[in-house]
Amino acid sequence: MRAIALSEFGGNDRLELTDVEDPKVGPDFVLIRVRAAGLNPVDWKLREGSLEGAFPHVFPVVLGWDAAGVVEQVGPAVTGVGPGDEVFAYCRKHFVGEGTYAEYVSVPEDFVSRKPEAIDFVHASAVPLAGLTAFQAIVEATAVRAGETVLVHGAAGGVGAFAVQIARARGAQVIGTATAAKHEFLKDLGTTEEIDYSQVDFVEAVRESRTDGVDVVFDLFGGETLWRSVDVVADSGRIVSLADPLTDDHYHVRGITPTYVFVRPSGSQLAELARLIDGGEMRVELEASYRLEDAAQALERLETGRVRGKLALEVG
Numbered sequence: 368m369r370a371i372a373l374s375e376f377g378g379n380d381r382l383e384l385t386d387v388e389d390p391k392v393g394p395d396f397v398l399i400r401v402r403a404a405g406l407n408p409v410d411w412k413l414r415e416g417s418l419e420g421a422f423p424h425v426f427p428v429v430l431g432w433d434a435a436g437v438v439e440q441v442g443p444a445v446t447g448v449g450p451g452d453e454v455f456a457y458c459r460k461h462f463v464g465e466g467t468y469a470e471y472v473s474v475p476e477d478f479v480s481r482k483p484e485a486i487d488f489v490h491a492s493a494v495p496l497a498g499l500t501a502f503q504a505i506v507e508a509t510a511v512r513a514g515e516t517v518l519v520h521g522a523a524g525g526v527g528a529f530a531v532q533i534a535r536a537r538g539a540q541v542i543g544t545a546t547a548a549k550h551e552f553l554k555d556l557g558t559t560e561e562i563d564y565s566q567v568d569f570v571e572a573v574r575e576s577r578t579d580g581v582d583v584v585f586d587l588f589g590g591e592t593l594w595r596s597v598d599v600v601a602d603s604g605r606i607v608s609l610a611d612p613l614t615d616d617h618y619h620v621r622g623i624t625p626t627y628v629f630v631r632p633s634g635s636q637l638a639e640l641a642r643l644i645d646g647g648e649m650r651v652e653l654e655a656s657y658r659l660e661d662a663a664q665a666l667e668r669l670e671t672g673r674v675r676g677k678l679a680l681e682v683g
């Protein structure tokens with residue numbers, strides 16, 4: 368099958384459109400003919416070898432953890448989907464190599480959900496990793512409730528845009544951070560207040576409108592922003608980071624609950640996201656899509672860190 372693969376770690380010049388072996392289909396696995404593959408920052412981090420210590424890598428490494436497509440074949444133990452079904456999945460396995468920048472990907476059945484009917488394959492492919500991250504942080508880790516206030520850092524990006532909408536759907540008020548040019552975009556997603564973190568001190572800005580602080584902080588970038596975020600969390604509030612394990616004592620004060628999330632595959636949670644999308648409570652903001660052979664160009668754009676919403680590859 369055709370795929371974008373790399374035979375060694377490095378820059379975008381290592382990406383090659385090539386033929387690789389078709390994936391094998393285990394007894395409880397689903398073979399998906401990939402129609403579109405969503406992009407995530409982890410893709411270029413994997414390309415550079417940054418996660419070499421965390422996962423075994425099997426070369427040639429095909430990048431990509433997100434897919435939407437049509438079921439081509441199922442193993443004999445699969446009961447929930449069958450050939451011809453339109454599905455989407457977060458395809459991270461225990462090793463890196465058989466990614467979704469390819470014509471086919473094979474994953475365990477419980478990674479897979481029916482694709483939302485309201486959106487096409489390209490938009491659906493942009494949901495799994497980022498949507499599940501937001502879901503697992505907002506619904507599982509912090510259990511955001513109606514009437515609470517959530518501060519979402521990086522609200523205009525792939526994960527942040529889903530986090531804003533999931534928190535809104537649960538009845539929370541959302542303060543989002545982004546540069547000013549993206550504030551209208553944030554309002555459309557449902558924020559009640561926007562902060563240009565590049566121009567104003569976000570701690571002062573939050574404290575101005577919420578003297579007691581916010582119930583939940585959602586962090587994507589770690590570093591000083593995360594460190595200082597403790598100063599805007601209300602007593603007994605929650606702070607969830609996707610960037611830092613929050614083991615430092617700094618985060619264990621005033622009854623605050625700090626949690627780190629590393630997103631895991633879940634077909635059942637993807638089905639919940641599909642229900643939000645089909646019910647009109649969440650939309651998928653796609654900045655652009657690219658042809659499979661233009662994956663390098665797409666990753667170059669993603670690496671700027673300035674994408675609004677998501678990027679995806681059109682595969683077939």
Ligand SMILES: NC(=O)c1ccc[n+]([C@@H]2O[C@H](COP(=O)([O-])OP(=O)(O)OC[C@H]3O[C@@H](n4cnc5c(N)ncnc54)[C@H](OP(=O)(O)O)[C@@H]3O)[C@@H](O)[C@H]2O)c1
Pocket residue numbers: 407408409496497500520521522523524525526527544545546547549564587588592608609610628629630669672673674675676677
């Ligand atoms: N632990 C996990 O399981 C997990 C899962 C998913 C993602 N992540 C990580 O989370 C990070 C974000 O992922 P993503 O997919 O949302 O990335 P993304 O789509 O590339 O994020 C781009 C957006 O981030 C905003 N941004 C950049 N720096 C910012 C800052 N310091 N403060 C506020 N906004 C900022 C930009 O808005 P402006 O241009 O307006 O600044 C841009 O719209 C990545 O590092 C990714 O690896 C971790």
